[in-house]
Amino acid sequence: MEEKEYSKIYRIIHWAIAVSLVLLLATIFMRLTWMNKTNVANIIQDYLSGTDQVLSQKQLIVLAKKIRQPMWNWHIYIGYVLVGLFSIRFILPIFGYIKYQNPLRKNLTPKLRFQKGLYIIFYICIIISLATGLIIEFGPKTIKSLMEEIHVLSIYYLIPFIVIHWAGVFIAEFSDQKGIVSRMISGTHNED
Template sequence: MRETRFNLASRLIHWAIAFVFLYILLTVLLRLGWMNKGHMGDIIQENLAKDGINLDKDAAGTLAKKVRRPMWETHTIAGYVLVGLYVIRMIINFVQGFGFESPLKAGLSGYKKFKSWVYVLFYICLAGSLVTGLIIEFGPDSIHDVSEEIHKLSLYYMIAFIAVHLVGVVIADGTKERGIISKIISGDRPL
């Protein structure tokens, strides 16, 4: 079995993508939860009503969207950063080789085939998220709505990938690829 080593460039890109990816996921979850325009609109309405100010639900929702706008702008900025990181990651992959074998390669174990397919699907889904995000911002109005619907589906692959990746790394570190966690942090096996 080939010894897996992660050079500094690969580790930095890995962690930069991970943190930006998690930040984007956080903004989505906040928007769907605590910072949902309906929920925030209700809070605004209730608090203004205490001061004798009546605001209808639509106006409160509009105000709520304005309150969360700065957070959503950081989602967009993080998306641009992720586009850059993705391009750098692809360049590194093409120069140094991908960190996984082709899932179509004959003779791969079930474990390696599964691992390879997870990464292939991740890179395809991430590319889809990035492209649809760019279309939402810069694309023609004719495909804006469909791009936005596809982009919203990113939430599901993001959560699934994080779960599968973390479980897979922990299992691999305890079995087939001992020290993989230490190597992605420091570049070497633990002492």
């Protein structure tokens, strides 16, 4: 199989997007687990039970949300970074630095057609996630709830995509595309 070369700009964009997605998942994971507003409220309640201070459940939730807000701000900032990175990712092909994924090219094997098609689906899902995130932040409040519902669904495609991507990388590395990881890191592959 032909070895694909990855330009420096392609590799930088790829890894910046990868790191950003992992950081986004970390903020989501924290929000859903130990930084969950109810968990934080319970911690506060447990602490206050040893004092003569009393807060209602509503006050505890408000305080819990304030405590976790700085962590959640990082989710928003990383989302802005991703908007920028994907904008660059979609503009670069115009200047010839990156090629568009075209799953409909005639000379593609079924495997390549599947891979390229999967990336198109991923890009569409990312665009929806980024657009709904921006609408949540800057759009009309009348549709914020709907946009939040759609935005939350992001986790259901992102984790499977990452798993499929890594599985594909490992399969490629140990089969017909040996050196794919080193080419994505350094741009070249050296056979020993």
